[in-house]
Every structure is written in structure tokens, then in C-alpha cells.
Amino acid sequence: MTTKTELSAPKRRTRAEVQQLVAEFVSSGMRRSEFCQSRCLSFSTLDRHLKKLRWKRRCKPISSAGRLVRVELAARKSPKQHEPGCGLAVVLPGGRRIEVHPDFDPSTFERLVSALERV
Numbered sequence: 001m002t003t004k005t006e007l008s009a010p011k012r013r014t015r016a017e018v019q020q021l022v023a024e025f026v027s028s029g030m031r032r033s034e035f036c037q038s039r040c041l042s043f044s045t046l047d048r049h050l051k052k053l054r055w056k057r058r059c060k061p062i063s064s065a066g067r068l069v070r071v072e073l074a075a076r077k078s079p080k081q082h083e084p085g086c087g088l089a090v091v092l093p094g095g096r097r098i099e100v101h102p103d104f105d106p107s108t109f110e111r112l113v114s115a116l117e118r119v
Helices: 017-027 032-039 043-058 105-116
Strands: 088-091 098-102
Touching: 017 043, 032 043, 043 088
Parallel strands: none
Antiparallel strands: 088 098
């Protein structure tokens, strides 16, 4: 009596399944090793798809709302008219605003930029 054992290739995940796994990993807060082990996923597979996701975000075409626009600088007010304000303000699409005051803390600003680059 002989028994045939067939080896089959692992099932390929669909694009939607991979996108779902990457989204789950990003929102899970788990380490890569924990996440991959819990989902029977290899490090290289997760890394490859995370890299693709980062590349797509970096190469995303800029919408017309996100393009640079020409601005005109207003004349400086006299010291009597000077209102307290910020040294620099950046207004992003969707109304988000980043302000840097003249006496800002450089290390805090570096941490902010670093956190924003990870998003």
C-alpha cells in the first residue's frame, strides 16, 4: 500500500489580501516579527510590500491643490502696529497648519519633521 503525498506551492495572495495585511500591520503597533509570525507571513514579503507602499506615497502625483503658488510679501508693519505672530506658517491642503515661532526649539521641530516623514 503506497500513499501519494503531493507537495503544492503555497497559495499566492491577491493584491487585495496583501493590501489588507499591510494595512493591518501599520495599524497594529506590533513588531514585524510578531505580526509576521501571527499571520504566517515572511519578513521579506511584508518588507517588499511596505517598500512598495512607501514608494507609491513618495511618487504620488501632486494635485493642483498641493502645488506651490506664487505669493506676494506684504510690507512690514511699523513696530507700533506689529502683532504677535509666528515666524513661519505653512498651510497644508485640508486646512492643516504648521507654525514656527521665532523662538522655536530646534530639537522639537526636528522631532516633528521626523514624525511627519514617517506618515
